[in-house]
Every structure is written in structure tokens, then in C-alpha cells.
């Protein structure tokens with residue numbers, strides 16, 4: 014696709030040919046299913062997550078259409094319940110995190126100068142699981158069996174007696190299934206960033222985006238088990254008659270809430286953190302300087318990742334526990350705004366001190382700052398227990414979290430789409446179209462969600478399928494609905510822009526923006542092996558610094574070319590000292606097979622076909638056993654006595 | 655060397671900037687992260703146990719269920735905790751290229767692990783007559799936590815058998831290739847430590863109060 | 864710093880670095896879990912003593928001890944910062960010291976932040992009766 018190749022005097026023609034032979038994949042049906050290339054997997058994550066975004070967005074439009082007028086009867090209450098639950102659940106679990114993991118997948122190996130993720134097959138497996146889990150959940154909607162008790166699924170509403178049917182089983186099993194993908198992806202990110210950084214990339218030279226992904230991955234590792242445990246217990250309660258959440262038999266409904274929010278609060282940051290990493294990655298290119306206060310931004314991310322585990326009780330200010338316990342948590346909830354503020358000020362300082370280049374990605378970054386700061390402002394209002402108890406479960410809350418989530422995730426994601434489109438597709442997008450998309454989206458977003466603050470304060474509760482004509486409600490609801498259509502048109506223009514770029518766009522040079530990180534030092538789109546010569550990194554901004562750049566050209570050495578087979582370099586955890594070469598796996602159908610077996614497992618659990626589930630479990634075990642089976646090697650090589 | 659010299663040496667620039675950790679393999683980190691997330695899962699379950707227990711108030715176990723008998727769980731502990739020793743011994747052996755030690759050690763652990771599962775089964779045979787998973791929250795907690803741990807032991811044993819088969823085949827492990835042995839060992843130690851936490855929480859603490 | 868520390872000194876130094884970076888975070892976690900669960904459980908039992916200690920004193924310990932541990936970590940981070948003020952020559956030492964210095968900055972701020980949170984928890988303990996709902 015690309016016509017302009019990065020100059021590579023470093024690797025000889027033979028080297029390139031051998032690299033191509035080791036890493037290239039001939040397009041075929043089989044290679045489509047068996048690929049382990051992080052770039053293809055990353056692209057798939059992006060496309061699939063966008064698809065789920067469209068589905069969740071259409072659900073939102075249906076709801077907004079219903080709510081345009083009071084006493085409207087377009088949707089039945091049952092339909093409305095399923096729509097808002099699927100909307101919330103899909104936006105959080107099937108769109109935001111996977112989308113950001115998609116960027117992580119595509120970019121982390123490129124940014125740290127590696128040839129793939131640490132565990133490429135696991136990576137492919139993670140994608141298939143994500144896809145299947147998403148389809149598993151959405152497939153329930155046409156049958157009227159979709160989850161219907163809100164995205165946080167509080168018991169006792171969700172126990173078998175109150176919500177019979179498959180609805181909440183789809184929820185608990187679907188999220189457990191999806192959790193496998195998220196956990197696998199996170200482990201992969203951590204190990205990749207720890208071990209595969211290019212030689213010379215000590216911790217103080219790691220791009221902020223990579224720090225953000227790693228911090229996120231750590232949060233997933235320690236937060237997701239709480240959700241998994243919660244869903245497993247819910248499923249057992251519903252299906253097999255246990256009593257974890259059942260007060261009549263010694264259980265306790267609050268247990269669900271505790272476990273859910275031990276996960277849920279970090280999850281807000283799991284969603285927002287990589288998005289903030291995107292902002293830190295986009296800014297240098299459009300301000301022509303590094304982000305101000307690198308170490309402080311790293312500190313901010315680390316502290317958010319840690320403190321976010323200590324604030325879960327603030328979601329339960331309405332539930333009645335000793336004041337002093339709240340005090341401990343309130344302290345953390347208040348302080349956590351400081352590191353977020355530090356990041357915002359670091360970006361503002363970067364923009365003030367740099368030369369602004371007002372291209373579409375930067376527009377979205379600015380849109381992000383405005384929106385996110387407004388959301389953060391209403392957020393600090395919740396830290397006041399008294400206020401929180403007033404507006405809990407009103408539309409004020411809906412307004413707040415859409416400001417945070419759309420500001421903190423969707424704006425950066427859109428910035429990222431425009432920013433990395435040239436790298437991912439090798440084509441440039443149309444600037445004018447992008448600007449239209451930005452302004453429509455930005456306006457639509459504020460017209461939709463700002464009025465919700467108002468009618469929330471006027472007392473309109475959330476999660477109602479329709480409403481009486483109370484003073485101040487109907488008019489503002491109509492405004493919000495109109496806004497949501499403007500917003501949708503903006504998003505449609507984004508889509509058109511991407512399609513237009515892929516079809517008609519100008520070919521992109523390796524470095525269209527003058528970016529600072531390593532992905533801009535290689536072709537657009539990158540070759541399957543990413544870098545003909547792995548770089549030797551000398552600074553935080555390797556693409557801007559001459560010595561790092563020439564290490565890939567004149568300064569190339571054979572031990573960084575490694576043209577035979579599929580190899581990349583492992584380096585030391587903290588200082589990026591060269592340790593050894595590692596062999597990367599070939600493409601394989603095992604990841605797909607494993608994910609399919611798991612799909613069968615979860616589907617049969619859903620319908621209660623337990624013998625089938627057991628067989629599927631055995632297939633899972635067998636596939637893993639074959640996958641990890643050691644290849645036979647001569648005794649000498651092994652070192653046997 | 656005096657303590658002062660020791661402190662001076664440890665707080666020198668050289669010592670403070672020592673690279674720690676360093677040199678671990680990819681697989682090692684992968685397994686450690688996996689174990690970390692699994693450990694959190696068990697922490698959530700045991701946390702739920704205490705949460706429900708203390709929110710419940712009153713006698714524990716509730717509804718006239720007898721306090722858990724101690725003899726058998728102590729036997730189980732005596733079987734499971736030492737089962738880590740042969741794994742360590744086997745791993746040390748294969749690092750020196752001694753395949754016989756790998757095989758013997760794994761086989762020994764396998765026997766101990768299976769013994770543990772048999773003991774679990776006999777325990778269930780007894781307790782199930784008194785209460786089940788659906789009797790009350792105590793029953794749910796007891797069976798789900800011990801059952802989930804038992805499942806982990808089973809998975810660990812599967813891994814160990816798998817290693818044993820691979821090592822009997824030959825051409826699998828040696829002084830330069832033992833990552834998989836290392837990783838399974840980490841998992842097995844983890845399963846052991848979790849058992850210690852379970853014995854303490856589910857069997858010992860009800861007798862303390 | 865021309866002496867070459869032995870392996871034990873290196874191990875101690877390496878661990879000290881991580882204490883300087885993460886000590887406050889761990890102390891805070893202990894403070895939160897201990898303070899919350901002691902408060903919650905004792906009050907739920909309708910009692911105001913934990914063993915021999917009055918409840919207030921017990922929670923007080925869960926504030927003071929972690930605060931001291933955090934202070935220690937802050938001092939360690941400050942020491943690390945001073946020890947990494949000069950960047951030595953050579954690519955490898957430069958990276959090693961540069962990386963440690965960045966971790967020192969991160970550690971200093973982390974420990975200040977966690978100390979603040981713990982102290983705020985202590986203030987809450989002073990003004991609120993432990994079992995008021």
C-alpha cells in the first residue's frame with residue numbers, strides 16, 4: 014500500500030528479503046484466521062470495538078427518540094430496560110476498553126521498538142474472545158433476552174426471583190467470558206512493556222502512552238477479579254441456588270455492591286487512563302515539544318492507578334455505613350483529583366510553551382480538555398456526601414458520567430483515529446471533513462448532555478422509559494434529543510472520513526506530523542516486522558534525536574537486525590539493557606480454536622447444557638496442552654546430563 | 655563490615671541504582687501476573703466470606719451447623735504444603751540438567767496432590783450430609799471457596815502431569831530450557847499458599863471467636 | 864561513590880529504591896483496609912473496644928503507623944534524589960541514574976500524596992465519633 018518507504022541503508026537487501034520471508038503473511042483465508050501480527054490484531058480490535066460502539070450508539074438514539082416527548086410510547090418499558098442496560102454495558106465493556114486496547118495493541122510494540130507483543134498467540138486469542146463475548150451479549154437483544162437491570166446489575170433486583178429469564182445470565186456469563194480477553198491482553202501489555210523495549214529505552218525514556226497502557230493493565234489485573242468473582246457468585250445464586258446475596262439465608266445484597274465498585278471505580282480510570290495517554294502522545298506532534306513535566310505525568314498516572322482502588326465506597330454514599338469509614342474514603346476521593354489536575358496543567362503548559370499546529374487531532378484534544386474538565390467539576394461535587402445524596406439516581410448523574418466518559422474516552426479516541434490513521438492505513442484523511450466532524454460532534458455532545466444537568470436537578474430520575482410533563486422536563490429533553498442527532502451526524506462524518514481516506518486518501522509518508530515516538534521512524538503502514546533494524550534509543554524522543562535515528566540507518570548492527578526467522582530482542586526491565594534474542598511464534602489456528610471452545614462452553618452454560626459444557630472444557634484444556642507443548646530439541650541444545 | 659559501613663554501602667548511588675528486578679524471562683512475568691490476578695480473585699472470595707460472616711452476626715457457622723472439624727484439614731495441609739518441596743527440588747535438578755530429578759520430583763508432587771484431592775472428597779462426603787451449597791450462605795461460601803481451590807489443585811495437577819509426560823518423552827527440558835518447569839512451579843506454590851489462607855480463614859478463625 | 868558495593872548491599876539498595884517509590888502506597892492500603900474494617904466490624908458488633916484497646920486508639924494506630932512508614936519512604940525517596948543529582952558519564956550509568964532519578968521524583972510526590980490522605984483520615988478520626996451513622 015505505501016509508496017514512500019523509510020530510508021533503510023541499515024539493513025541490506027538480503028536482510029530485508031529474509032525478514033519478509035520470516036514475518037510476511039501471504040493473504041489467504043487461513044492466514045486471516047491464524048494471524049498473530051499485532052498490527053492486524055490491533056486493527057481488528059479497533060474495527061470490532063467501533064462496531065459495538067455503533068450498536069450501543071443506535072440503542073442510545075432509540076432511547077433519546079423515545080424521551081423526546083413526555084408520555085411517549087415508542088418503546089415498551091421492557092425494551093427500554095434492555096436498551097439502556099445494553100447501551101451502558103456495551104459502551105463500557107465492549108467499546109471503551111477494547112478500543113483503547115486496540116490502539117495499545119497496534120502501537121505499544123511500535124512505540125517501544127519491538128517486532129510484536131510478548132505473547133502474540135495469546136494476543137490473537139484475546140481478540141477472538143473479545144469478538145465472541147461481544148457477539149454473545151448482543152445476540153441476546155433480538156430475542157428480547159438482553160440484560161435489563163442496568164449496567165451495574167444491583168441485587169436484589171437481579172436475583173432469580175426478581176429478574177427471571179436469561180437476561181442476567183447473559184450479563185454475568187458474557188462479562189466473565191470477556192474478562193478472559195481483558196486479562197490476557199493486560200498481562201501481554203505488561204510483559205511486552207517490561208521486556209521488549211528497544212535497547213537503551215530505560216524507564217525514563219518510555220513514551221507516556223506506554224506508561225498509560227501499563228498502568229491501565231495493572232489496574233485490570235487487580236480490579237477485574239472483583240467483577241469476575243461478583244458475576245460468578247451472581248450466576249451461582251441465580252442458577253444453582255446458592256445464597257451469597259440472599260439476606261433470607263445469611264447472604265447480603267451489599268456484597269454485590271462492594272465487589273462491583275471495587276472493580277467499578279478503577280474501571281472509570283481503566284477507561285480514561287489510556288485515553289489520557291493518547292492525549293500525551295498527540296500533543297508533542299502538534300505543539301512541537303515534549304509534554305511538560307514528564308516525571309510528574311508518570312507520577313500522576315501511577316497515583317491514579319493506585320488511589321482508584323481506595324475510593325469505591327463513594328458510589329454507595331446512599332447506603333448507610335459509619336461516617337468515619339466514609340471519611341477514610343472521602344479523603345481518597347478528594348485527593349485523587351490532584352493528580353488528574355496535574356496532568357491537565359501539564360498539557361496546558363505544553364500548549365502554552367509550544368507552537369500550536371491546529372490540525373483535527375489537536376481539535377479533539379482541546380475538545381477533550383474542555384469536556385473532561387466540566388465532567389471533573391461535577392465529579393468533585395459528588396465528593397460532598399450531602400450533595401451526592403441529593404442527586405443520586407437523577408439525570409444529573411447521567412450528565413456527569415457522559416461528560417467524563419465522552420470527554421475522557423471518546424474525544425481522545427477520535428483524536429487518536431485521526432492522528433494514527435496515516436500510520437495504520439498508510440493514507441491521509443481529509444482535513445476539512447475532519448473539522449466538520451469535530452464541530453458537529455462537539456456541539457452535539459454539549460447540546461445533548463448539558464441539559465441533563467438541569468432536568469436532573471429539576472428532579473427527573475434516570476432509567477425511566479417515559480416521564481410525565483413536569484415543569485422544565487419536556488423542553489430540555491427535546492433539546493437533548495436534538496443534540497444527540499447532531500452528535501450522530503458528527504460521528505457519521507468521522508466514519509465517512511475514514512472510508513474516504515482508505516479509498517481515496519493521499520499516501521502517507523512515514524512521519525506526516527513530525528512525531529517524537531518510534532512508530533514515526535518506520536513505514537506507514539509498517540512492514541510485518543515493524544523495524545528492519547531495531548533502534549538503539551538515546552532519549553525520550555527518539556524520532557527527534559539524531560543518534561537514535563541513525564542507529565536504524567548508518568549505525569545499524571547485525572545484532573539489531575536479526576533477519577533469521579522471527580526474532581526480537583529482550584531487554585532488562587528497568588534500564589533496557591540488551592539481554593537476549595527471543596523467538597516469536599508462527600501464525601496458528603490454535604487461538605481461534607481455543608476461543609471457539611470457550612464460546613461453546615459459555616453458550617452451553619447459558620442454556621444449561623452441562624454435558625456439552627464439560628466437553629468444551631476438555632477441548633479447552635487439550636488445546637492449551639498442545640499449544641504449550643515443548644518442541645523436541647537435541648539433548649546438547651537442552652543441556653541434559 | 656560494621657553496620658554503618660553496610661548502610662553506607664547500601665545507600666550509595668551504585669547500590670541504590672541497582673537494577674532490580676532484571677533478567678527475568680517473558681514467561682516468568684506472564685505467570686507472575688497471572689498468579690497476581692488469580693490471587694486477587696481468591697482475596698475477593700475470602701473477603702466476601704468475612705464480609706458475610708461479620709454482617710451476619712450471631713453464631714458462626716449459623717443455623718446450628720457444627721464448627722468445621724480440624725483433624726482432616728490439618729492432614730490436608732500436611733499433605734499439600736510440603737508438596738512444594740519436591741517441585742523445588744525437581745526444578746533445581748533440571749537447572750543442572752538432571753532429568754531424573756525432574757521426573758522423580760514431579761511424580762512425588764503428583765502423588766501428594768492427588769492425596770489432597772482424595773481427602774477433599776472424603777471431607778465433602780461427610781459435610782454434605784450436614785449441609786450443602788444451598789443450605790445457607792455459609793454453605794455456599796464453604797463449598798464455593800474450597801471447591802474453587804480444589805479446582806485449582808486439579809488444574810495444577812494437570813499441569814504437573816503434562817510436564818511429567820513431556821519430560822518422560824525426552825528432548826523437552828534441560829539446563830538451558832526449563833521455563834515451563836519454572837512457571838508450573840510458581841503456579842503450584844501459589845495454590846499451596848492459597849490453601850494456607852483458606853485453612854486459616856475457613857477452619858481456624860471460626861474456632862477463635 | 865567510587866566504592867563498589869557487594870551483592871548484599873546491592874540487594875538492599877535495590878529494595879530501598881522500591882520502598883522509596885511504593886512504600887507510601889502500600890502503607891496507605893494497609894491504613895485504609897485496617898481502619899475501615901476495624902471501624903465497620905467493631906461498630907456492627909455494637910462494641911467500642913478492640914481486644915484491650917478502645918476503638919479510637921485502635922483506629923488511631925491504623926493511622927499513625929502507616930503515616931510513619933510513609934514518612935520513612937518519603938525520606939528514602941529524598942535520599943535517592945540526592946544520590947542521583949549528578950549524572951555520570953557513559954551510556955549505561957547515565958540511563959541507570961536517570962531512571963533512578965525519575966523514580967525518585969515519582970516517589971517523592973507519591974509519598975507526599977499518600978501522607979496527605981492518611982493525615983486527612985486522621986483528622987476525620989479526631990472530629991467524628993467512630994460509630995456515628
Ligand code: HEM
Nearest residue numbers: 070073076097098101104105109163164418475476477497
Ligand atoms: C454517543 C452518544 C451517547 C448518547 C446519546 C447516550 C445516551 C444515553 C442515554 C439516553 C442513557 C440512558 C439514561 C437513562 O435512561 O437512565 C445513557 C446511559 C448510559 N450511558 Fe450513554 N450515551 C452516549 C454515549 C455513551 C458513551 C460513550 C458511554 C461510555 C463510554 C456511555 C455510557 C453510558 C452508561 C454507563 C449509561 C448507564 C446505563 C445504565 O443506567 O445502566 N454512553 N446514555
Ligand SMILES: [Cu+2]
Nearest residue numbers: 277278281328
Ligand atoms: Cu468512582
